[in-house]
Amino acid sequence: MNRGVAIWRCVKCRTGFFPQRLLCARCHGDRFEEDRVYQAVVEEISTIRHMLGQTD
Amino acid sequence: MTVRLTSGPIPLNALPDKIMHTNAAIIGVGQSAYTRRPQPGQSTHTFIRDAVVAALADAEIDPCEIDGMAVASFSLAPDAAVDLAWKLGLSLRWLVQDTNGGSSAMNMLGHALRAIETGAASMILVTGGDATGLGGYAKVAANFNIVTQLHLAPLGHGGPNGVYALVTSRQMKTYGLQKSDYGHLAIAQRAWAAHNPYAVYRGPMTMEDYLTAPLVADPLSRYDCVPVVAGAQAIVVAHPDRCPRGRAPVRVRAHRASFNYDNQEGDGLQTGIGTFAGELWRAAGVDPGDIDVASIYDDYPTMVLAQLNDLGMIPGNDLARFARRDIGERRFPLNTWGGMLSAGQPGGPAGGLNGISEAVLQLQRRAGARQVEDARLAVTTGYGMTLYRYGGTAAAAVLERVE
Numbered sequence: 001m002n003r004g005v006a007i008w009r010c011v012k013c014r015t016g017f018f019p020q021r022l023l024c025a026r027c028h029g030d031r032f033e034e035d036r037v038y039q040a041v042v043e044e045i046s047t048i049r050h051m052l053g054q055t056d
Numbered sequence: 057m058t059v060r061l062t063s064g065p066i067p068l069n070a071l072p073d074k075i076m077h078t079n080a081a082i083i084g085v086g087q088s089a090y091t092r093r094p095q096p097g098q099s100t101h102t103f104i105r106d107a108v109v110a111a112l113a114d115a116e117i118d119p120c121e122i123d124g125m126a127v128a129s130f131s132l133a134p135d136a137a138v139d140l141a142w143k144l145g146l147s148l149r150w151l152v153q154d155t156n157g158g159s160s161a162m163n164m165l166g167h168a169l170r171a172i173e174t175g176a177a178s179m180i181l182v183t184g185g186d187a188t189g190l191g192g193y194a195k196v197a198a199n200f201n202i203v204t205q206l207h208l209a210p211l212g213h214g215g216p217n218g219v220y221a222l223v224t225s226r227q228m229k230t231y232g233l234q235k236s237d238y239g240h241l242a243i244a245q246r247a248w249a250a251h252n253p254y255a256v257y258r259g260p261m262t263m264e265d266y267l268t269a270p271l272v273a274d275p276l277s278r279y280d281c282v283p284v285v286a287g288a289q290a291i292v293v294a295h296p297d298r299c300p301r302g303r304a305p306v307r308v309r310a311h312r313a314s315f316n317y318d319n320q321e322g323d324g325l326q327t328g329i330g331t332f333a334g335e336l337w338r339a340a341g342v343d344p345g346d347i348d349v350a351s352i353y354d355d356y357p358t359m360v361l362a363q364l365n366d367l368g369m370i371p372g373n374d375l376a377r378f379a380r381r382d383i384g385e386r387r388f389p390l391n392t393w394g395g396m397l398s399a400g401q402p403g404g405p406a407g408g409l410n411g412i413s414e415a416v417l418q419l420q421r422r423a424g425a426r427q428v429e430d431a432r433l434a435v436t437t438g439y440g441m442t443l444y445r446y447g448g449t450a451a452a453a454v455l456e457r458v459e
Contacts, residue, residue, distance in 0.1 A: 046276075047271075050272045051194070052190070053194030
């Protein structure tokens, strides 16, 4: 079952945000409600082959 | 190495009546040694001390004359700026601690210029440095901000390398860039680094070396990722009259900055520089084509191209042609100290100060074998603070040799 991903939607203008914000970047509303999205487009991918601090 | 410029001198009638900062100039620069692995007894504080001592000697001033200081570092804590002032024996009337990472150096320069102009201080030390070591930097990267702690580090994102791998993929597709195009930047900067005794990597690099280097985060490979070093930089800002005798002071014709320019709603291919570039050039009274030498913040070649494009320095937005022709054929003097990609990144703040310092040395004709002939105008930038998907801070300045 796809549990989706939690996002935060501005109550005033309905714009969705991820990660969570303090004020809406569109209307500067200060109230958000949690929503979930179940579909998204993967636009770019990478494979991490070397972690920072890894010495070998 | 001497580079002959293709652009001629700026006609006097192109200069605006009022230079933005006429009463403030950079009069001295200094740096510590850079090292990949700091030894016992070496710390952020000792590297900063070494850079400060070198800058004060270069500016030929007594430490007692310093009445203002700006500092930025990822590893000064739990000390703050005033602790550093205390440990350096500096009693000040103006003090700034900047937290804008890769654009901290440019930001502090702007603050210092305005402080000198307004009389808040008369002799300002601007410094930055870090000595996190590789493991320490990994901790910094994993805890860079709350969003990184919550949403990126748990994925094993690999720090900024993983983030800019995605930006690079997007840039390659958008502008038709090949992997080798980024290699032209890395190779050209390595050639400059051969003449910089402070650079941690000075050996020649070939395109084969670049293309066969191990992948770090596809498509980024070893030479696309800035090497973390321990070290520090410092500059001195004061009235131009305080510049040592026989040396041209370096003035800032224009300075602009941007913070959180797009709420992380773009794709990272544009930087905050795009919000002010036109205003910067108008304020400076010169055009991108007038620039003799450029210090562009280079944590990744991707972002060098992005910043240059935002500055309007890449004709036709043809990033591939610029990389192959202007950089690959050494037509444009870019990051002439080797950049952070070859000299090393002693934290973002000091890395940015290195670019400013190199511009000063070039304009004062003190760059030795790296000297760009008749350099008179330079552009310097800063870029940093990866908020989530790319950097949220940027700044740029046009520097001028005062005859």
